[in-house]
Amino acid sequence: MVNEERVLSMLGLAERAGSIQSGGFLTEEAIRSRRAALVIVACDAQKNTLKMTQDKCAYYHVPLVQFATGRALGHCIGKEQRACLAVTDAGFARRIQELLEFTGALEQ
Secondary structure, three states, rough: OOOHHHHHHHHHHHHOOOOOOHHHHHHHHHOOOOOOOOOEEOOOHHHHHHHHHHHHHHHHHOEEEEEEOOHHHHHOOOOOOHHHHHHOOHHHHHHHHHHHHHHOOOOO
């Protein structure tokens, strides 16, 4: 549980650094433009959102994880509920992936 809080905190830092694109449209745009280093989809996201995001990430070879709730993802970046977000900084993405591997939440 402590690592989950660390991941959410790291996402907040990434947002303040301007390294987060949140929401379906901006996340998809970051994936297509190859700026996304990591994509996070909320565990409670709709199935079609998850499927579309998985397909885009697989095509563009972007790592994708399901993590936290949409409410928690939105809260940690200072916004309302978010179903998905893209981390655009490779350093933040790498550190978040390390924390997620430690918690066992990493999918791809």
